[in-house]
Amino acid sequence: MRTEKLRQKFNIQVRLVHFPLHPETPVEGVSLDVLFGAGADDPARKARQAHMQELMDAEGLPYGPRTHTYNSRLAQELGKWADTQRGGEAIHNGLYRAYFVEGQNIGDQNVLVAIAGAVGLSTEAAGEVLKERSFKAAVDQDWAMSRQVGVTGVPTFAAGGQGVVGAQPYEILEQLVVAAGAELRGH
Numbered sequence: 001m002r003t004e005k006l007r008q009k010f011n012i013q014v015r016l017v018h019f020p021l022h023p024e025t026p027v028e029g030v031s032l033d034v035l036f037g038a039g040a041d042d043p044a045r046k047a048r049q050a051h052m053q054e055l056m057d058a059e060g061l062p063y064g065p066r067t068h069t070y071n072s073r074l075a076q077e078l079g080k081w082a083d084t085q086r087g088g089e090a091i092h093n094g095l096y097r098a099y100f101v102e103g104q105n106i107g108d109q110n111v112l113v114a115i116a117g118a119v120g121l122s123t124e125a126a127g128e129v130l131k132e133r134s135f136k137a138a139v140d141q142d143w144a145m146s147r148q149v150g151v152t153g154v155p156t157f158a159a160g161g162q163g164v165v166g167a168q169p170y171e172i173l174e175q176l177v178v179a180a181g182a183e184l185r186g187h
Contacts, residue, residue, distance in 0.1 A: 002059065002170045003157075009174075010182040012159075016083070016092070018076040018142040019154050022069060027107045029070040055167045056100075064101045071107035072099075073139070078112050080135040080142075082121060090119035 003014045022035075036045055049065065056063035075095050082088030094115045098104040104111050109130045116126035129135060149158070156165045157173055160180025164172055 002168075002173055005170060006173060006177060009185060010177055011185050012177055012182050016079070017145060017151075018080070018139050019146045019151050019156070020143045021072065021154055023071070023073060025069055025071040025107070027071055027105075029068040029105055029107065031068055032066065035069055058169075059167075062097065062101045064103060066100065066103050068103065068105070070099065070105045073107070074109060074112055074130055075099075075106040076139045076142070077133065077135040078116065078126060078130060080138045081126070081129045082116065082119075085121055085125075087120055091116060091121065094119040 006012060007014055022030075032045070036042070036048075053063055079091050079095060082091035095106055098111065098115050099106045104115075106112065106115075109127070112130060113123050113127045117123040146156075149163075151163075151165075153165045155167065156163055157168065157176060159177050159182070162176060162179060164176060
């Protein structure tokens, strides 16, 4: 992943800030046919899918043909909690795989608890976090900050008061951190 490559090369800290992408999506999700107003055979939809596949292939990331989009709010709350746990950063790859490769409903609490367990986190603690909404306020703060700084899409990468939106090539992200004054590791 590009951010991991940046961390290995530069003395930087990466912080994930959540963004409300389609927060109106119901828990059961929405068909991409409904979301984009076109069927699976629509040329524009096929082009978007092919473009996304190319981007993921270039990053060496697996990617599957999704049929639905799901509400990611609870997944964001679980991710925020996981970031406070030893080894918790693994949840982000688990959520990515579940959503973008396997097409799972990451708005479903049972699915989320299973993902937490699969990456070595306590399923009991994960279930409690989701039930109690323990990290709701933290995600609310992320959403407010995203709006305040003008984030309009995901991913958005920011450093030193500058930012780029979308799946950018590694070289663009490296230029961003260098312009922000990042130092090479070991210097």
